[in-house]
Amino acid sequence: MATLNLCEWEVKRVKQLAKSIADQVQGFINQYSSVSVERTVLRLYGVDGVDKDGVPLVNRLVDILKHSDRLVGGASYPFAATMVATGRDAQTTAEMIVNGEITYDELHGNLISDILEKEDQLVASALVKLDTTKERKKKKQELFGIPPQPWRYIIVATGNIYEDRTQAKSAVQAGADMIAVIRSTAQSLLDYVPYGATTEGYGGTYATQENFRIMRKALDEISEKEERYIRLVNYSSGLCMAEIAACAALEDLDVLLNDSMYGILFRDINMKRTFIDQFFSRLICARAGIIINTGEDNYLTTSDAMEKAYTVTASDLINEAMAKKANLTEDLLGLGHAFEIDPKIENAFLCEIAHAQLCRELFPNSPIKYMPPTKHKSTDVFYSHCLDTMFNLASVLTNQGIHLAGLLTEAIHTPLMMDRYQSLKSMDYVFRIAKDLGSEIEFKSDGFIERRAKQVLDKVNVFLGEIDKKGLMTLIEEGRFADIKRPVNGGKGLEGVFKKGWNYSNPIMDKLVLEGGSK
């Protein structure tokens, strides 16, 4: 196996620095919660559906607490109290609250012991749901078989979930192992999760629990037919990270795009909100056995891939350290990077291999996610197809985990059925003819590739040292990731952040922190 001969001491040091950075952020996270975290608790307790105006019931409930200044105690305890008072299930109780049949912001004179007992029951049944989804997925994987890595990852995005289903099936028949339904433009900025099956969207299809269910069912059918387990991917980013994670867990999704910083940088979501929400979302992923995919590839769409390669690696390390805080195990970390170096640069391919191999060696147990060229794609589709072919070669050579299909029409339109076919055909070809290339070659000692990787790692070391000293939030304020500056109290969603009160209760989070992914 070709390796880069990285300095063990340096690898250890960057991991320690990342951990120290994550520790600092975690100190902040532990003191705060958000409206989205509280809505997630209610979803896990079994509250679903919308009111007559289409507002999700969980939003209505959390707003009630917010308006009566009771939110600092969390949504769990008063909800358990109200359930004791109604004697009904969670959904019925929520409907009664919304219909004005019972109040939510008082404890109805129940005994504390009864309320705590109800909370325990709610938590236990929520955990059973998360454990069951993990079990179900495992059984299906055993039954249908897991395809070898790199997993061929294809995105569909028609706006209509039923049309997506057709596109997804054809992609699977052409060889795809993972299907993502890209979300409608700007869903990340909605402070609620849309409801029901949807057939209208712009640039993508809304992520709703019902849409998840429809797609999962279709993929189960095709998994059986094709005799390999097809993973379903969606996006747990934006203002509803944890809520989407809950909906996704309940519908057996396998992978969620989930980054500790992406929303801050690329969607201008408040950084406090993002840090708080990502933690709870990842706790859910850890328990439900959902792989997270991080979004470092996006850095290279705004910054130069040579100059800022170290920010990708640094962010991968921070994402890993923060994910471990949320009990995610290494096998669930689809840390991201990308093939985005300017093709006009001589030996660009050697640098791509150096970057990809560095990522592989820093995270040897993780299904790292490799993203195709986009920035330097041309409207000359034949030339673009060549770029993707080289990307495929770099991927198989460096043994990547999750491989997003590059598309020859990237620079033109949302892919047509035949565009995906071309892409899958190229992957199939390259992955087969170069299958064991990586284990057959060695990198020249102190050669170009080895030196490039070391150069990047040295920069990572310095950069993480600086972040550790100044704090991650300060560095983001200074615009050191992706050349984008985000003030700590700027961006969307800050109004949904609150400091936990002395009486704050979130027993399901406590359990997830304590028990992690284990049953």
Add this chain to the structure above:
Amino acid sequence: MKPYGDTLNDGIIQLAFTLPVECSEKAKKAAEKYVSMLNFKNISVVHAKMIADGFTYFVVYAEAIPDLDYSTVEAAELKTEYMDFYKINEIIKEKIGRKLVAVGATIGTDAHTVGIDAIMNMKGYHGNFGLERYSGFQAYNMGAQVTIKELLDKAVEVSADAILVSQTVTQKDAHIKNFSQFIQLVNEYKLRDRFIILAGGARVDNSLAVKLGYDAGFGRGAVASQAASFIVNKFLEKNHD
């Protein structure tokens, strides 16, 4: 004239498309027949392959029948003299004597800032600095998901000379709708003459922009110095006494 393969006026075109039928001899005949209906002759269906249940992909070579008289073609070519970063700043300083004010945004629900950032941000694109870097420009980049009203209000507030409107999402022609709505709003307020208005985006070209009522359009690969050159030249033309 006709498309060129390897001999003048041979009319050769390569086509790739999918038909919603199972792959069979009949499907190949159908592909050939369909291409003949598009005004082609000597059609060779060189490749046919099932790419999903009930879908077949074809590669076809054929000779196009129609002739085109090139002199009858009209297009709105962007007629502006391109200058570099230094030249632009120099001209603004000498001939205008104040900074030109430019406001840019991606309008509607489109969340993509890649286009507007390439033109406006300090860093620019492909080593070509963005408007923020120009000493001759005061640039305001409002980012993405800006409503048309917010953009126009900002342009009025800062007395903009130029407005740059970006659109990346083109599904269901969302970009056309958004571009048109902005111009309509500007017209409603009778402010069209006050601004130089540019449209930008991966699927924009100058002809489309001019058709929609913009002064110019910039497509994929366009850089800030091109937009800046246009703004400066247009400004001088508008204010020529």
